[in-house]
Amino acid sequence: ITDHGWSFDYVEVGGDYVPIEDIDIPTHSAYIGSVSAWGPNPREGVIYEIAVPAGATHMLAYPATATMEGPNALGIPLNDYCVPASWPLAVSLVDTNMQFYRLGGTVAITPATDESQVLEYVAYVGRNEDERLMIDGEFVVLGSALKDGSGSPLEIEFSSVDVPPDLFGELYVIAFALMNDGSESMLWASAPIDDKGVTSAVAGNVTFMDTNPSDGVISGELAFNPAPRDGFPVDSY
Numbered sequence: 001i002t003d004h005g006w007s008f009d010y011v012e013v014g015g016d017y018v019p020i021e022d023i024d025i026p027t028h029s030a031y032i033g034s035v036s037a038w039g040p041n042p043r044e045g046v047i048y049e050i051a052v053p054a055g056a057t058h059m060l061a062y063p064a065t066a067t068m069e070g071p072n073a074l075g076i077p078l079n080d081y082c083v084p085a086s087w088p089l090a091v092s093l094v095d096t097n098m099q100f101y102r103l104g105g106t107v108a109i110t111p112a113t114d115e116s117q118v119l120e121y122v123a124y125v126g127r128n129e130d131e132r133l134m135i136d137g138e139f140v141v142l143g144s145a146l147k148d149g150s151g152s153p154l155e156i157e158f159s160s161v162d163v164p165p166d167l168f169g170e171l172y173v174i175a176f177a178l179m180n181d182g183s184e185s186m187l188w189a190s191a192p193i194d195d196k197g198v199t200s201a202v203a204g205n206v207t208f209m210d211t212n213p214s215d216g217v218i219s220g221e222l223a224f225n226p227a228p229r230d231g232f233p234v235d236s237y
Contacts, residue, residue, distance in 0.1 A: 100197030126172035201227030
């Protein structure tokens with residue numbers, strides 16, 4: 001809403017000044033707040049969580065005193081911005097890179113039920129099921145896939161994405177839908193990541209003494225030093 005001076009007789013429409021009586025602005029139906037007449041130009045007010053009345057088409061600004069409103073208003077069309085309720089239904093990741101702390105493989109994304117506003121889907125590494133992992137100020141992106149309208153899962157092939165060792169066993173894959181206007185879906189899909197790999201850890205000083213006198217049968221105690229803590233996971237020996 002733009003006030004061109006102290007006159008409330010004209011508004012700017014498409015770069016031209018138009019008499020207020022020539023603008024089709026309906027009677028206001030809901031009060032949403034006020035802004036002080038004193039302060040910096042332009043006057044600014046912040047509106048939070050106001051329900052839009054049925055049939056509302058414009059936002060209007062009336063000059064007012066403490067007891068009444070003036071008869072004339074400035075108005076702009078009401079633009080109720082809303083991100084479409086379209087998001088991926090499911091996501092999974094198969095890691096085929098047999099090196100710990102380095103992911104490579106395939107992400108499969110089940111597309112949204114309503115793809116009318118969807119442009120593509122983007123997969124990220126997540127710190128958990130709700131939070132994307134950020135390294136050096138950037139989200140860790142696995143890849144993206146344009147929607148194809150088939151309803152079938154979309155696959156994203158990727159390789160050599162390094163992840164922090166201290167988050168081993170805690171990472172997730174997270175998928176968002178990217179809309180035609182560049183916004184992201186309100187909700188997302190996520191699933192745990194199984195970081196597969198072959199450990200390079202080696203046990204040392206293995207010893208064994210057979211205490212079973214029978215031929216072809218052994219008994220006894222196997223002893224060894226555990227592998228050094230070289231940062232690679234060892235589940236068992």
